[in-house]
Amino acid sequence: xxxxxxxxxxxxxxxxxxxxxxxxxxxxxxxxxxxxxxxxxxxxxxxxxxxxxxxxxxxxxxxxxxxxxxxxxxxxxxxxxxxxxxxxxxxxxxxxxxxxxxxxxxxxxxxxxxxxxxxxxxxxxxx
Amino acid sequence: xxxxxxxxxxxxxxxxxxxxxxxxxxxxxxxxxxxxxxxxxxxxxxxxxxxxxxxxxxxxxxxxxxxxxxxxxxxxxxxxxxxxxxxxxxxxxxxxxxxxxxxxxxxxxxxxxxxxxxxxxxxxxxxxxxxxxxxxxxxxxxxxxxxxxxxxxxxxxxxxxxxxxxxxxxxxxxxxxxxxxxxxxxxxxxxxxxxxxxxxxxxxxxxxxxxxxxxxxxxxxxxxxxxxxxxxxxxxxxxxxxxxxxxxxxxxxxxxxxxxxxxxxxxxxxxxxxxxxxxxxxxxxxxxxxxxxxxxxxxxxxxxxxxxxxxxxxxxxxxxxxxxxxxxxxxxxxxxxxxxxxxxxxxxxxxxxxxxxxxxxxxxxxxxxxxxxxxxxxxxxxxxxxxxxxxxxxxxxxxxxxxxxxxxxxxxxxxxxxxxxxxxxxxxxxxxxxxxxxxxxxxxxxxxxxxxxxxxxxxxxxxxxxxxxxxxxxxxxxxxxxxxxxxx
Numbered sequence: 344x345x346x347x348x349x350x351x352x353x354x355x356x357x358x359x360x361x362x363x364x365x366x367x368x369x370x371x372x373x374x375x376x377x378x379x380x381x382x383x384x385x386x387x388x389x390x391x392x393x394x395x396x397x398x399x400x401x402x403x404x405x406x407x408x409x410x411x412x413x414x415x416x417x418x419x420x421x422x423x424x425x426x427x428x429x430x431x432x433x434x435x436x437x438x439x440x441x442x443x444x445x446x447x448x449x450x451x452x453x454x455x456x457x458x459x460x461x462x463x464x465x466x467x468x469x470x
Numbered sequence: 471x472x473x474x475x476x477x478x479x480x481x482x483x484x485x486x487x488x489x490x491x492x493x494x495x496x497x498x499x500x501x502x503x504x505x506x507x508x509x510x511x512x513x514x515x516x517x518x519x520x521x522x523x524x525x526x527x528x529x530x531x532x533x534x535x536x537x538x539x540x541x542x543x544x545x546x547x548x549x550x551x552x553x554x555x556x557x558x559x560x561x562x563x564x565x566x567x568x569x570x571x572x573x574x575x576x577x578x579x580x581x582x583x584x585x586x587x588x589x590x591x592x593x594x595x596x597x598x599x600x601x602x603x604x605x606x607x608x609x610x611x612x613x614x615x616x617x618x619x620x621x622x623x624x625x626x627x628x629x630x631x632x633x634x635x636x637x638x639x640x641x642x643x644x645x646x647x648x649x650x651x652x653x654x655x656x657x658x659x660x661x662x663x664x665x666x667x668x669x670x671x672x673x674x675x676x677x678x679x680x681x682x683x684x685x686x687x688x689x690x691x692x693x694x695x696x697x698x699x700x701x702x703x704x705x706x707x708x709x710x711x712x713x714x715x716x717x718x719x720x721x722x723x724x725x726x727x728x729x730x731x732x733x734x735x736x737x738x739x740x741x742x743x744x745x746x747x748x749x750x751x752x753x754x755x756x757x758x759x760x761x762x763x764x765x766x767x768x769x770x771x772x773x774x775x776x777x778x779x780x781x782x783x784x785x786x787x788x789x790x791x792x793x794x795x796x797x798x799x800x801x802x803x804x805x806x807x808x809x810x811x812x813x814x815x816x817x818x819x820x821x822x823x824x825x826x827x828x829x830x831x832x833x834x835x836x837x838x839x840x841x842x843x844x845x846x847x848x849x850x851x852x853x854x855x856x857x858x859x860x861x862x863x864x865x866x867x868x869x870x871x872x873x874x875x876x877x878x879x880x881x882x883x884x885x886x887x888x889x890x891x892x893x894x895x896x897x898x899x900x901x902x903x904x905x906x907x908x909x910x911x912x913x914x915x916x917x918x919x920x921x922x923x924x925x926x927x928x929x930x931x932x933x934x935x936x937x938x939x940x941x942x943x944x945x946x947x948x949x950x951x952x953x954x955x956x957x958x
Contacts, residue, residue: 379836380747380754381764381845382773383692384819386685400832401751402841404759410838411767426900433901447905453888454921455947456914 486712487576493705494583497644498552504651511658521545522654540650541593547586548647555583587643591738594642601741601758608766609737612775616726616733621864621896622871623718623930624923625726629710633727636706637734637778644702645735649695656694657687693812699774700781700807703731707782711789718870718930720790721783721863725856728782732774739774740765755832760841768842772849773811776856781807783859810852817848868896874929884943885925893925921946 379402437443451457508521519525523540558579567575595602617630625633661683662676707727711719743765748758765773784803788796821844872894879890892898899922907915924946928939 379756379760379832379841380822381756381761381769381841382743382815382818383688383695384815384817385754385822386819400836401755401757402760402832402837404757406834406837407757407759407763410763410842413838414767429897430901430904433895433897433899436895436898437901443905447902447909449888450892450902451906451918453886454918456917456921456950457910458950 483573483713485715486709487573489705489712490580490709491576493709494555494580497702497705498555498583501548501648502552504648504655508651508655508658511655514658514661521651522657523650525654540590540647544586544589544593547589551582551584551586555579558582584640584644587647588639590643590646591639594738594741598741598745601744602737604762605737605740605744605766608770609733612733612770613730616730620722620726620867622867623926625714625723629714630726630730633706633710633730634734634737636710637703637731637736637774638738639734640706641699641702641731641735642738645695645699648698649691652694653687653691656690660687660690689816692815693808696808696811699735700777700804700811703728703735703778703781703807704785704804706731707785708789711786716932717927718867718874719786720867720870721786721859722867724786724789725779725783725860725863728785729775729779731782732776732778735778736765736770736774760837763837764842764845769846772846772853773814776849776852777807777811780810780852780856780859783856783863806852806855810849814848814852818845821847871926871929875926878929884928884940884947889925893922893929917946917949 434443437446448457505521508523511522523545524542558575562572562575562579613630613634617624617627661680707724710727711724714723740762744758744761747754747756747761751757781803784799784806788799788803791799822841825840825844875885875890875894878885879887881887885893892902903915903919903922906918921943924939924943928936928943931939
């Protein structure tokens with residue numbers, strides 16, 4: 344359980360640091376900014392006197408894919424970290440590890456899903 | 471996942487049915503009015519079709535043309551649906567059926583009247599199945615979050631799917647059908663007839679004026695679209711809330727149903743935007759991939775989902791709150807949904823215009839930061855309100871659920887006192903699932919999860935209608951870990 348917790352908190356740190364780096368690196372980099380059209384309220388502006396009708400560039404699919412990837416990693420990492428934190432919070436409301444094992448046994452027996460004689464059936468538990 | 475609806479008795483769904491029929495009738499009456507106004511509009515050119523929706527943009531052909539105009543086949547199906555719906559209502563008036571037959575006839579009438587509008591959404595999705603498939607993962611993820619994030623008694627998955635389907639098929643379809651007509655009608659009154667003075671300068675000035683008029687026409691049509699969308703979302707949420715009235719219905723229920731409805735609409739709209747804006751890159755700087763990034767990734771929870779959630783939460787608040795505040799709450803929810811959507815869209819466009827005047831578009835910073843930020847920034851105040859509404863609703867739900875769970879606890883019953891202790895505490899509940907997975911494997915954890923869901927459904931149901939749910943819990947308990955896991 345400690346190892347799992349370690350992996351989760353490590354992953355959470357990587358996700359948070361990655362998100363921070365992405366948020367800071369891009370605004371700090373000296374780049375031109377504008378907005379490609381997104382929705383109904385946007386008005387296309389074509390300037391006849393300028394090259395490419397005043398359009399400097401496009402918001403490309405390649406760059407957008409990087410954004411999609413980053414958001415996916417941050418969201419999934421955030422959810423995993425939040426889930427891990429909630430499980431830890433649940434465990435902290437119970438007594439120490441031997442007591443937690445007993446609490447789980449008591450709970451499962453109360454549900455009726457396992458009887459006092461049922462052996463553990465999970466992987467690596469002699470199933 | 472919870473599937474309590476399978477075990478519940480057939481319910482008297484008369485209030486939901488009546489509201490659905492009323493909505494269908496009002497919708498058709500308003501559609502006929504839109505048709506009449508469109509028929510009576512001033513024509514801009516002598517060869518213009520009787521209905522503006524049949525005008526084909528000469529630049530848009532093939533599948534793109536189908537996206538921009540209402541296919542004639544769809545229009546005539548809508549007309550046939552109206553005729554058939556009217557015939558069904560006359561038949562019902564003459565034969566006066568009762569019981570299940572009456573219910574079937576009413577739902578059939580609603581389906582016949584509203585169903586054809588869904589063809590517009592289906593046309594978009596089936597014209598571009600690849601784009602639609604790309605939008606599935608994000609949409610499915612948000613639906614899963616909406617389902618799993620409710621903590622206590624959840625909206626049944628079938629109703630969540632129904633809300634999504636209503637948004638995707640009916641809200642999108644009605645929005646386009648109504649606003650397509652409105653665009654032509656407004657254009658007929660607002661746009662001047664094309665003339666040529668012979669002078670190039672005059673022609674250029676006239677062109678500038680025409681562009682301004684076109685933008686005004688689009689603004690009005692878009693506002694019209696948001697009003698129609700909000701009304702359609704509200705109708706779906708109200709009908710679904712009435713179907714759920716045997717359970718504890720609160721702000722979170724409406725919030726979730728509204729968000730799912732908005733998500734459905736956003737799904738089809740995303741396909742449309744990916745195709746449409748992606749094909750106009752030289753004008754707007756956007757590509758299909760960029761629209762996907764905005765609509766199905768960074769901004770997936772914004773727009774229709776956000777405002778649908780606010781509208782749904784507001785309607786549930788009105789339904790469950792004091793009767794004297796009902797009208798005020800409903801109006802506030804509508805004003806937020808329509809005003810918020812229109813305001814955010816306009817403000818985002820205005821912010822974009824300001825940045826255009828100083829800097830050029832495109833590039834990594836623009837794609838990943840500036841464009842999403844400008845679109846999402848105006849929605850931020852509404853997102854804060856939505857979060858506050860959700861947090862308050864979840865707290866109230868937690869307090870109600872804890873009381874209900876403890877009240878249901880009985881030795882040897884569906885919820886024992888030991889189980890109640892764990893059930894009433896979401897972190898402890900998740901801990902039991904993680905612990906069971908570790909000790910007995912995933913099938914056992916799934917069996918525990920199913921039992922907990924059934925117990926929470928029982929606790930959040932009307933005590934008088936809880937018999938079948940109680941039986942379901944006892945059946946799950948009797949199955950045990952192994953058989954429940956095997957059954958899964």
